[in-house]
Amino acid sequence: MSATLTVDDPTLLGFAEEVGETGPVAIVGGQTRWDIGGESAGEPRLLRAPEGIVDYKPEEMTVQVRAGTTVADLHVALAEKGQRTALPDRGGTVGGALAVGENDIRALGRGRVRESLLQVRYVSAEGRIVSSGGPTVKNVSGFDLPRLMVGSLGTLGCIAEVILRTNPIPAVSRWLHADRVDAGTTFDGLLHPSAVLTDGSGTWVQLEGHGADVDQQASILQTLGSFTEVDGPPVLPEHRWSLSPSEAGAFPASDGDLAFVAAIGLGLVFADAPQPLRRLDPAVTLINERMKQNFDPTGRLNPGRDAGRK
Amino acid sequence: MVLSKLRELAGGSKDESSGDPFVDALRNALSADRVKYDGAHRSLHSHDASVFDGGNSGPVVYPETTAEVQAVVCLANEHQRNVVPRGAGTGLAGGAIPLGVPVVVAVTKMNAILEVDEANSIAWVEPGVINLDLTRHLAPLGYHFAPDPSSQQVCTVGGNVANNSGGPHCLAYGVTNAHVMAMEIVLPSGDAVMLGGLDAEPQGFDLRGVFVGSEGTLGIVTKIAVRITKNRPAVRTLLMAFDDVRDAANTVSDVIADGIVPAAMEVMDKAITAAVENYVGAGYPTDAAAVLLAEVDGLDSGVDIDADRIAEIGRANNATDVRLAGSDEERMLLWKGRKTAFGAVAQIAPDYYLHDTVVPRSALADVLDQIYAISDKYELLIMNVFHAGDGNLHPLIVFDGRDEGVLDRVHAAGGEIITASLDAGGVLSGEHGIGVEKQKYMDRMFTDDDLDHQNRLRQAFDPGCRTNPGKVIPSGHSCADIQSLRSVPKEVWG
Amino acid sequence: MTLDGSEAAVDLKIDADDLNKCVQCGLCLPHCPTFRVTGDETMSPRGRIKLMREVQDNDAPISSDVIDAFSTCVQCRGCEPACPSGVPYGHMMESARETLADAGEMTPTWQRLAMKPLASPALLNAGTRALSVAQKLKVVPERLGLSHEIPLTQPKLEATGSDVYLFTGCVMDTMQRSVHDAGLQVLTKMGFGVMPTGDAAPCCGALQAHAGLAGETRSLAGRMMQNLEPDVPIIVDSAGCGAAMKDYGHLLGTDEAVAFSERVFDMQEFLALHVDKLPEAEPLDLRVAVQDPCHLRHVQRVHEATRTVLRPFVRELVELDDEGLCCGAGGAYSIFEPELAGQIRDRKVASIDRATPDVVASANPGCSMHLGSVGVPTKHPIELIFEAIS
Incomplete structure (x- = not known):
């Protein structure tokens, strides 16, 4: 075995030591989504993951960054080279965004969080540093632990450092809005909009790309309604719903005066009431439980939380 | 009537009793004609498109429904036999070869495109649907299935799921994992469950995500909701010739650094270009040291801007010829050449060993130099054809297996290629997977702790180690003892 | 064993x-x-x-x-x-x-026996007449794929000169002589004097070769090479026969056989070489789908010629979407392996249905009969051309 495989970065080793081998622990990021996945239990020690950009390779479209770095700081650094990531910037950390796994409402344009994680280093329940995935944009070497970590709410391992895929920031980005146009028809008429949002009466569209392409798509929009330039998306209601694109397009399913913003083509809806609890197939729950048992036999990682109750 | 009678007599009667209670039980559960236990079937299902020999196939079954797959898995559990799923058998890492004498579950008869759901931008398909058939089916609707491995005319969507298949156009569109929204799988327990979902953010761990690319070790996929991608109205395909492979590699790296993500960027070196051109006659320049095929797609204005910029970058890197495909036919022919490159080498020698590693794009030129040096050292012809855009190398070692001792040199050269790739900051496999091919190299990329955790993931699905055992994770870290799987109790031609 | x-x-x-x-x-x-x-x-x-x-x-x-x-x-x-x-x-x-x-x-005895008449015009004629009577009595098994009513008597093909041979063969000559007739007439209108080969070349031996009876094929090939005048182009309107005759060079391995094979042309291939001699005509008001016989597309690889010569004579020429996958006829295959042949044909018929043609142009008698037996309207391309210029 090559010696370089063993992680010798003192920062990560220090984090592993902090996590240790016993006692309940939970990692704190920006706490922007602290309340999902059930109540924290067992009074865990609250730790912060290490911070800092380790290695940014714009020509590889990858960035190696420690989990405690804020998404905002990361994006500032990437923007200097004209790049960004799929992570939503809600004031939280890179590790938090990955552990929660929620997408930006403009995910059609910037990609899904689960597809942006190339390599993960986490501290296991036994206090060991585990790596999985790889630094290249394409990789099928071994089982896909990065996928498992995204959205796992830190219940399987404490994310320490990751390599993320970056994307070029398009030359032009415009938001347009019109009232009384059908959002579904709008979505179908465009090639690949970065976002199409509707609150039931107005439609917001984000177009990104080369200037001429954006102009061409914008002219298609003008045939559908009287779209005008706006600064950005509407204010999103508090509660996040995960639906299929067709369900989101027909939201709300029953009559009522729910205020909402639905992301067409993506299936995300923000409404002023929470989504009714979704139920997992018991056979799937069994695998989830076995997974948790295998990775964290004593249940010390972020106790009380359950990725199945997001 | 007379003819059929005659034929019956001529064909003789076949012995239907197998003498193996497991086989008899399978025949009861499916039907006799879809459970094969003869030497011919077992011999053919002991191989895939790789150079690896496994054990021997036990019975070969052709289920047609999820319930039949469940029945096979349950019977295998009952009779304590292992299960190996199989699609078209085009894998190159030996992922589908049987170790021990497992039941081979060929999903080729589960080949229906069940539903195209435009409202959700997905199609529900069975695992045996051929990748290109799906794209052809979607064409009248203006969509395609984005993963396009070179074997797309024959490989199955189920196989794509198992291997997280890539392809030239995955540079912009992402590999299979990004195109699978949900799937029904039969777990090693025999239960059928749905993983993932059509909703934006399915709850629970991303079991869908870990199943894709698990090389058939976590269960058998029986239905798949694949994302369908709108066809782009404008496509530009550039063919660039270079006098030095390094220049082609540097062009690729510079294009990405320039902020362009083409739909595809492929490089072929001189030897492979000659073989390909001989087969398709697409007009590839056979005197160039390397050709670069770059494709951009999208809207009219944008693709012109990007194509012009790529051409400019190519010329800055000493491209001797820059050509834009003039028609769809020319474009299709160029791609046909690229995608049949591996098979075309048999014109040169009867055997080949196709490698698959990934290196950082910026390391492409250096690693290629090392590969040519390895070629000289072992006196082997190594040709290079690769997904340059994502750094995915495919060194192709061409040889004649009848030459004394050649296989030792082939494997030694392969080992050095892998080492060179890893040393450059790369990974073991970009799209072929680990299978049995690269198990012994896994500890060059992962520590014991890393492998231990991969095994924990596997065991959450398959605690009994019944599904495609002995693959991916090397012996010692794996739940199954590979050595014991390698001992074959029975002559297949017995 | x-x-x-x-x-x-x-x-x-x-x-x-x-x-x-x-x-x-x-x-x-x-x-x-x-x-x-x-x-x-x-x-x-x-x-x-x-x-x-x-x-x-x-x-x-x-x-x-x-x-x-x-x-x-x-x-x-x-x-x-x-x-x-x-x-x-x-x-x-x-x-x-x-x-x-x-x-x-x-290749069991019954299959060998079934092929015997092919090389013998007298036996074949007797058999065909019996089949024709049987057909009229409606006692022919459907799987034999006899869609066309087999005529009891056949019009005789008269030579119109000696520029080219028209290979008339065995099964095709007894069952689809109208195709030969169309070819003969079209070639004659183009200015070629045509000699039907008739009993001088009773059978190409393709079916025998496929069944592993290559010895019989070699002897048929030898007979044909002996009986036909040297240097005269031989035009074949059955894709399977043409492919077999173009393979005599490989089969016999003699220079003579190689030279013989080189003067064998598929009908449409020959027409395409002399496309300037084809008379002009008002196109038939038909949407025609081209079904490429395998031995034209995969073996002779001259299937593009069908399109070249047919396009001017029909309103619309459409392609099937199955990339030339076989229809399952395969010479005698549809008789020896009826179940598989039927399944293969189902795929072809589905592809034809998607193309919504008025008629399917097929340049091989086996394909025509196999498809015709499930109600697919087929015509040989040369029949369509003849119809248009008549």
Whole structure:
């Protein structure tokens, strides 16, 4: 075995030591989504993951960054080279965004969080540093632990450092809005909009790309309604719903005066009431439980939380 | 009537009793004609498109429904036999070869495109649907299935799921994992469950995500909701010739650094270009040291801007010829050449060993130099054809297996290629997977702790180690003892 | 069981280099009609080649499953153009079948007997008349694929000169003489004097070669080469016959046979070479789908000519969307393997249905009959051209 495989970065080793081998622990990021996945239990020690950009390779479209770095700081650094990531910037950390796994409402344009994680280093329940995935944009070497970590709410391992895929920031980005146009028809008429949002009466569209392409798509929009330039998306209601694109397009399913913003083509809806609890197939729950048992036999990682109750 | 009678007599009667209670039980559960236990079937299902020999196939079954797959898995559990799923058998890492004498579950008869759901931008398909058939089916609707491995005319969507298949156009569109929204799988327990979902953010761990690319070790996929991608109205395909492979590699790296993500960027070196051109006659320049095929797609204005910029970058890197495909036919022919490159080498020698590693794009030129040096050292012809855009190398070692001792040199050269790739900051496999091919190299990329955790993931699905055992994770870290799987109790031609 | 009952290895007499060319990549699989309908590796070119290797190189026994794998091959050779390694599959399968037929392992007596009349005009005529009567009495099994009513008496083909031969053959001459007649008339209108070969060349031997009876084919080929005038182009309107005759060079391995094969032309191929001589005519008001017979597309590889010569004479020419996958006729295949042939045909018919043609142009009598027997309206391209210029 090559010696370089063993992680010798003192920062990560220090984090592993902090996590240790016993006692309940939970990692704190920006706490922007602290309340999902059930109540924290067992009074865990609250730790912060290490911070800092380790290695940014714009020509590889990858960035190696420690989990405690804020998404905002990361994006500032990437923007200097004209790049960004799929992570939503809600004031939280890179590790938090990955552990929660929620997408930006403009995910059609910037990609899904689960597809942006190339390599993960986490501290296991036994206090060991585990790596999985790889630094290249394409990789099928071994089982896909990065996928498992995204959205796992830190219940399987404490994310320490990751390599993320970056994307070029398009030359032009415009938001347009019109009232009384059908959002579904709008979505179908465009090639690949970065976002199409509707609150039931107005439609917001984000177009990104080369200037001429954006102009061409914008002219298609003008045939559908009287779209005008706006600064950005509407204010999103508090509660996040995960639906299929067709369900989101027909939201709300029953009559009522729910205020909402639905992301067409993506299936995300923000409404002023929470989504009714979704139920997992018991056979799937069994695998989830076995997974948790295998990775964290004593249940010390972020106790009380359950990725199945997001 | 007379003819059929005659034929019956001529064909003789076949012995239907197998003498193996497991086989008899399978025949009861499916039907006799879809459970094969003869030497011919077992011999053919002991191989895939790789150079690896496994054990021997036990019975070969052709289920047609999820319930039949469940029945096979349950019977295998009952009779304590292992299960190996199989699609078209085009894998190159030996992922589908049987170790021990497992039941081979060929999903080729589960080949229906069940539903195209435009409202959700997905199609529900069975695992045996051929990748290109799906794209052809979607064409009248203006969509395609984005993963396009070179074997797309024959490989199955189920196989794509198992291997997280890539392809030239995955540079912009992402590999299979990004195109699978949900799937029904039969777990090693025999239960059928749905993983993932059509909703934006399915709850629970991303079991869908870990199943894709698990090389058939976590269960058998029986239905798949694949994302369908709108066809782009404008496509530009550039063919660039270079006098030095390094220049082609540097062009690729510079294009990405320039902020362009083409739909595809492929490089072929001189030897492979000659073989390909001989087969398709697409007009590839056979005197160039390397050709670069770059494709951009999208809207009219944008693709012109990007194509012009790529051409400019190519010329800055000493491209001797820059050509834009003039028609769809020319474009299709160029791609046909690229995608049949591996098979075309048999014109040169009867055997080949196709490698698959990934290196950082910026390391492409250096690693290629090392590969040519390895070629000289072992006196082997190594040709290079690769997904340059994502750094995915495919060194192709061409040889004649009848030459004394050649296989030792082939494997030694392969080992050095892998080492060179890893040393450059790369990974073991970009799209072929680990299978049995690269198990012994896994500890060059992962520590014991890393492998231990991969095994924990596997065991959450398959605690009994019944599904495609002995693959991916090397012996010692794996739940199954590979050595014991390698001992074959029975002559297949017995 | 081995061939002679002993444990000795069996040499299928397949060229070792040919056998080695296959790298098992599997790109042939989707182009194989039997693999397409069964999903069974033993019914794929890759599988069959592997079995050839097992038998020839690794002493595997000739089990009934091996025989099944070989005898279910339609020999459409759709795998050959799909093969980037250029494996000469058709020749390999013919060698294998010949060895096995010689050893009595393949091609049972009833199949051999069924082919006897092909080489004998008198026997064939008698048989056809019997079939015609039987057809009128409605006692012909459907799977024989006889859609066209077989005429009791046939109009005689008269020579119009001596510039070219029109190969009239066996089955086709008795069942579809109207096709020959159309060809003869069109060629004559183009200024070629045509000699029907008639009894001078009673049969090309294609079906025999496919069944492993290459010896019979060689003797038929020898007879034909002896009976026909040298240097006169031989025009063939049946794709299967044309492919077989173009292969005499390989089969006999003599310079004479090579030269003979070089003057064999498919009808549309010949017309396309002389396209300037085709008379102009008002196009037929038909939407025509082109069905490429395998031995025109995959073996002779001159299927584009059909489009070139047919396009001016019909309103609309459309392609099928199945990339030239076999229809399952395969010479006598549809009789010997009716179930598989039917499944393969179902795929073809579905593709034809999607193309919504008025008529399907097929340049091979076997395909026409096989498709016609399930109600697909077929015409030989030359019949359509003749109709347009008449």
